[in-house]
Amino acid sequence: MTESVKAVVDVERKSTAEPVSVAQRSRWLWARYLWRDKKAVIGLVVLVVMTLGALVAPYIATHDPNEQTPDFLEPPSIYHILGTDDLGRDLYSRIVYGARISLFVGISTVLLSAVVGVLLGLLSGYYGGWLDNLIMRYIDLQWAFPNFIIAVYLVAVFGTGLSNVIVAVTLAFLDDFARVVRAMVLSIREEEYVIAARSIGASDRRIQLVHILPNTMAPVIVQATVSISYAILAEAGLSFLGLGVKPSTPTWGLILSDSRTFISRGWWLAVFPGLAITITVLSINFFGDALRDILDVREKQVEGVQH
Amino acid sequence: MTRYVVWRIFYALVVIWAVTTLVFFMLRAVPGDPFAAMLADVDPAAADELRAKWGLDRPAYVQYFLWLGRLLQGDMGNSIYGSNVAVSRIISEAFPRTMSLAFIAFSLSLLLALTAGVISAIRKHSWLDHTVTIAAFLGLSMPDFWLGILLIILFAVNLHWLPAIGYVSLSEGFWPWLSHLILPAIAAGTPFSAIIARMTRSAMLEVLQTEYIKVARAKGLDEKTVILVHAFRNALIPVITVMGIAFALLMSGTVIVENVFAIKGLGRVLIQGIINRDYPLVQGEILIVSVLFVFSNLLVDILYTVIDPRIRYVE
Numbered sequence: 239m240t241e242s243v244k245a246v247v248d249v250e251r252k253s254t255a256e257p258v259s260v261a262q263r264s265r266w267l268w269a270r271y272l273w274r275d276k277k278a279v280i281g282l283v284v285l286v287v288m289t290l291g292a293l294v295a296p297y298i299a300t301h302d303p304n305e306q307t308p309d310f311l312e313p314p315s316i317y318h319i320l321g322t323d324d325l326g327r328d329l330y331s332r333i334v335y336g337a338r339i340s341l342f343v344g345i346s347t348v349l350l351s352a353v354v355g356v357l358l359g360l361l362s363g364y365y366g367g368w369l370d371n372l373i374m375r376y377i378d379l380q381w382a383f384p385n386f387i388i389a390v391y392l393v394a395v396f397g398t399g400l401s402n403v404i405v406a407v408t409l410a411f412l413d414d415f416a417r418v419v420r421a422m423v424l425s426i427r428e429e430e431y432v433i434a435a436r437s438i439g440a441s442d443r444r445i446q447l448v449h450i451l452p453n454t455m456a457p458v459i460v461q462a463t464v465s466i467s468y469a470i471l472a473e474a475g476l477s478f479l480g481l482g483v484k485p486s487t488p489t490w491g492l493i494l495s496d497s498r499t500f501i502s503r504g505w506w507l508a509v510f511p512g513l514a515i516t517i518t519v520l521s522i523n524f525f526g527d528a529l530r531d532i533l534d535v536r537e538k539q540v541e542g543v544q545h
Numbered sequence: 546m547t548r549y550v551v552w553r554i555f556y557a558l559v560v561i562w563a564v565t566t567l568v569f570f571m572l573r574a575v576p577g578d579p580f581a582a583m584l585a586d587v588d589p590a591a592a593d594e595l596r597a598k599w600g601l602d603r604p605a606y607v608q609y610f611l612w613l614g615r616l617l618q619g620d621m622g623n624s625i626y627g628s629n630v631a632v633s634r635i636i637s638e639a640f641p642r643t644m645s646l647a648f649i650a651f652s653l654s655l656l657l658a659l660t661a662g663v664i665s666a667i668r669k670h671s672w673l674d675h676t677v678t679i680a681a682f683l684g685l686s687m688p689d690f691w692l693g694i695l696l697i698i699l700f701a702v703n704l705h706w707l708p709a710i711g712y713v714s715l716s717e718g719f720w721p722w723l724s725h726l727i728l729p730a731i732a733a734g735t736p737f738s739a740i741i742a743r744m745t746r747s748a749m750l751e752v753l754q755t756e757y758i759k760v761a762r763a764k765g766l767d768e769k770t771v772i773l774v775h776a777f778r779n780a781l782i783p784v785i786t787v788m789g790i791a792f793a794l795l796m797s798g799t800v801i802v803e804n805v806f807a808i809k810g811l812g813r814v815l816i817q818g819i820i821n822r823d824y825p826l827v828q829g830e831i832l833i834v835s836v837l838f839v840f841s842n843l844l845v846d847i848l849y850t851v852i853d854p855r856i857r858y859v860e
Contacts, residue, residue, distance in 0.1 A: 382560050382838060394815075395568060523682060523686055
């Protein structure tokens with residue numbers, strides 16, 4: 239974001255006496271800021287194209303992703319635009335179908351873990367006491383390890399397979415959301431508008447959902463964006479290690495893992511799926527970076543470089 | 546300070562105990578033990594016999610106390626798969642490999658990141674600065690295992706500069722050891738470099754704005770002294786804050802990168818154990834890996850006070 243835009247945001251913030259939540263801010267203002275950030279626009283466009291591509295995969299794939307043809311290990315050509323693998327399967331089609339799994343796992347795990355994490359953080363920060371203690375001790379335990387290692391530990395326990403990977407990645411990212419929300423709740427809880435709401439007899443649930451929750455959303459949205467890129471990397475990593483989906487499923491991590499056997503004869507098998515992962519993750523990071531600036535979420539609130 | 550360190554070591558031990566205990570019981574609570582995959586469909590009786598032999602037919606808490614008791618005597622049990630080798634032996638063979646990789650990765654990427662960060666701060670908005678920024682973004686977005694494969698294709702398969710896979714111990718010579726570790730170290734260290742370079746750049750920019758830098762320049766110190774002695778040391782403080790996170794990322798990178806380069810280190814052994822559902826091996830591995838993470842966090846926190854004497858922990 240350019241300095242001038244930042245200044246505009248600052249002025250706008252100072253003009254309102256109360257902390258401005260995402261919900262309260264003029265609905266289209268953030269979109270205008272986003273539009274001015276070239277990186278964010280590029281990231282967003284790529285992501286939209288990828289998501290649409292994944293949704294209509296059967297229409298844009300040139301072959302069935304599991305169809306075996308006699309063209310073994312063909313380099314890219316007009317028949318197979320990204321080449322074929324050792325079983326003659328079309329690499330481009332496999333990558334297109336792979337986008338479905340990568341994006342699905344990335345988005346679904348982060349949504350799940352955001353919902354549960356936010357709930358834990360809210361309860362923990364609002365009620366305090368033994369509940370807070372219990373939740374925080376568990377969160378601290380996870381905090382000692384990078385998310386990927388936690389996912390590996392959990393796969394060690396639950397076993398491999400797509401549904402287990404989703405559970406493992408969801409649980410692995412939980413602590414980040416709980417932490418962010420709890421810290422916010424602790425400070426919002428003491429705000430005058432919350433005390434006012436309580437004094438006119440608002441119920442706990444109403445205070446939590448109407449007065450506190452919306453004000454925690456900005457960092458949660460930023461955290462979720464960052465997390466999606468790490469969740470996609472985690473899924474690819476687990477698949478690559480043989481801990482993810484079952485063999486022969488077209489996923490980016492698995493195609494890369496298989497490519498190692500043909501490293502000297504089929505560079506395209508290694509290059510293109512990795513490029514797909516990198517472009518996706520890079521776009522999310524571009525978008526997330528801009529979002530962090532616009533929503534003015536400080537690095538302190540969200541681990542920009544999540545581990 | 547001493548009290549703080551003692552308290553932190555105690556806390557670290559509690560975390561390690563909690564993780565290993567959780568994993569121990571969860572492994573047994575989830576269906577599918579090592580022998581189910583191996584034998585159950587073919588020969589259930591043989592599977593039961595093996596379970597009895599390995600003590601897996603006993604209640605989980607009995608198994609747990611037996612395991613804990615042996616562990617305290619330094620015995621981690623034997624690996625179920627393969628040739629019944631002691632887990633402690635497998636781990637002690639894997640340990641130096643992972644440590645060598647982590648050490649090279651850490652030194653190479655730290656050197657690179659600090660240099661890149663300082664230069665891009667001094668030459669703000671130059672093409673060099675932009676290159677560093679783009680490289681850092683890429684480094685954080687690229688899967689480390691993909692980078693590893695690309696490095697193998699380029700430097701081993703095509704250029705023949707460095708060996709593609711495997712590990713040679715230091716006792717067989719310095720260069721054979723180092724040459725096998727350079728490519729994996731780059732792959733594992735890249736996200737670390739990216740984080741540290743970005744942090745160094747922004748910390749340096751902030752420090753260069755301060756009054757004491759102006760004073761240092763005004764009294765006629767040459768630029769090199771200003772940058773290296775006055776600015777750099779203070780810029781290191783925020784860099785060390787992210788060091789813990791970045792180092793954890795580097796360590797988890799080694800888990801995956803070892804699998805790319807066929808280095809039988811802790812990461813590769815752990816993954817093999819998980820795929821085989823080799824309980825004793827997985828338990829031992831998770832214990833060691835957890836010790837590594839928890840104590841490296843602790844080390845970073847202590848290092849923090851050494852670099853910046855203003856920081857004192859009270860607890």
